[in-house]
Amino acid sequence: MTKLYSNKLHILIFLLPALVLFCGVLIAPIGASAYYSFFDWSGIGAKTFIGLSNYKELFTSNSINFMRALRNALLLAALSVFLQLPLALALALTLGKKIKGERAFLSVYFMPVLISTVVIGQLWLKIYNPDYGVLNVFLRSIGLENLTQIWLGDKKTALGAVFVPTLWQYVGYHMLLLYAGVKSVPPEIREAAMLDGATDGQINRYIVIPYIKPIIRISVIFAVTGSLKSFDLIYVLTNGGPMHSTEVPSTLMISMLFLRNRYGMGSTIAVLLIILCFGFALLINAVFKEEK
Numbered sequence: 001m002t003k004l005y006s007n008k009l010h011i012l013i014f015l016l017p018a019l020v021l022f023c024g025v026l027i028a029p030i031g032a033s034a035y036y037s038f039f040d041w042s043g044i045g046a047k048t049f050i051g052l053s054n055y056k057e058l059f060t061s062n063s064i065n066f067m068r069a070l071r072n073a074l075l076l077a078a079l080s081v082f083l084q085l086p087l088a089l090a091l092a093l094t095l096g097k098k099i100k101g102e103r104a105f106l107s108v109y110f111m112p113v114l115i116s117t118v119v120i121g122q123l124w125l126k127i128y129n130p131d132y133g134v135l136n137v138f139l140r141s142i143g144l145e146n147l148t149q150i151w152l153g154d155k156k157t158a159l160g161a162v163f164v165p166t167l168w169q170y171v172g173y174h175m176l177l178l179y180a181g182v183k184s185v186p187p188e189i190r191e192a193a194m195l196d197g198a199t200d201g202q203i204n205r206y207i208v209i210p211y212i213k214p215i216i217r218i219s220v221i222f223a224v225t226g227s228l229k230s231f232d233l234i235y236v237l238t239n240g241g242p243m244h245s246t247e248v249p250s251t252l253m254i255s256m257l258f259l260r261n262r263y264g265m266g267s268t269i270a271v272l273l274i275i276l277c278f279g280f281a282l283l284i285n286a287v288f289k290e291e292k
Contacts, residue, residue, distance in 0.1 A: 030274060036267035043263040054268040064256075066269070069247040070276075076163055076248070077227035077280075084167045085219055088174035093204050095175075096182030106179065109172040117169070121236025124165040128152050128237075152238050155245035162237055162246050166230070174219045181212030217288040224284065225277040249273050 037054055039047040058066045091109060095102050112120065127134045128151040136148040151161040185208050193203050209216070231250035234240065240247040240255070249269055257266035 033267040033270045036264055037271050039264045041264045042261045054265050058268055069249050069252045073228050073248045077224045079163050080223040080227050081220055084171055085174055085223055088171050089178050091175045092178035092182050095179055109175055112169045113173045117232040118236055120165055120169055121233050153242055155242050158238055158245045162234055177215055177219055181215035182208055185211050221281050221284050224280045228276055229273055
């Protein structure tokens, strides 16, 4: 009994630094945000307790327009799941067949992930420039000048124009995750299927994709939660404009905290973002569990 107690004590001592770090870096800030969300506070001076008024105002006030920001984030999440992930899966399945130059292609597709988001934002600002940007120059050169746009300045095209760099930056990230899963499929299963006359498409559909479903689930969670808390690229490209057409909860939160000095409302948005991310993660896990 004494030995068992001693082992538990040693385990606790070894876990204590990580536990303190986890609580200090993650749990404490979440608790602080939840606490401040019940107050009307400018960040300086006394706080006024207002209960759930911040939450009520967030969903009813036209001046805040949180629902539009949430809708934009959900649209980005849907585009990520139904456009970005299928493209990443197709690349992973193609590269997983031991094609020539496999390592080189992996490096090229993953390279955007390693580049700073600010640098990527500045790069795409140049591409979308209405005067000398590559996109409009190309359209003019092939006689499609009527299709040229102020891509980031028109509320009809701004959100789509923001998504394209996001797809380009992170498709390599999801591709690498899925590629690792594809390479983990036992080769003898592939060989048995080929001996039975299965085509590449049938092998991918009935063997590879079911085998890597746990990794697909992780990629879906990352894509959805990443879209819900997206901030940096949107901030660099449009700062939520024009006319809030690319506003997402994170840019709205920054606006509340640092431009309007509404720390209580900013904390409220932060709490809702945490709840949404955890909620979608649990929902996705439940969907994949049922399919399994």
